[in-house]
Amino acid sequence: MPALFLALAISSEICATISLKYSHGFTRLLPSVIVVIGYVASFALLSQALKHIPVSTAYAIWSGAGTAVVAAIGFAFLGEGVNVWKAFGIALIIAGVVALNLGGAAHS
Template sequence: MPWLYLLIAVCAEVIGTSALKASAGMTKLAPSSIVVVGYGAAFYFLSLTLDQIPVGVAYAIWSGVGIVLISAIGWRFFDQTLDLPALMGMGLIMAGVAVINIFSKSAAH
């Protein structure tokens, strides 16, 4: 169950961050509300994972996967460019998340 909670936390954070762009500095009510609810849900579900997944591992996965997803959303919906160094960096982030999950004894299974 903690891995499901972590997935929900990542998705909620990505939704909140995506709405942050549309909130125009938190001046638009609907996107600002989505930001607050998204981040609130993200932190709530992240907190639920910490009983079984070490905080460093959970945060590394949460932030790493979030970075890659937000970058993809920025590229797809906000016309942001992803050049080769950006793609390589995201590949390294995902490789790091994979190494933690596959090889690290720090990750609780």
């Protein structure tokens, strides 16, 4: 169940972040409402996951996965440019999350 809470927290954060772009500085109502609801839901779900997952691991997964997915959405669907350095940065984020998980698994 903690992994489900974390996955839902990540999904909520991704939806909120993408909606933030479409809120145009909170001047559009529907995307602005989605931003607020998405971030509140994300933090509420993350707090539930933290009852069973160490904060270093949960936060790294939450922020890293969110960052990587939002970047990929930006590259694939929002017309944002991608280059070798951006791809390398995303790979480093993923590697960092994997490393924290491997380190946490050894101490569990």
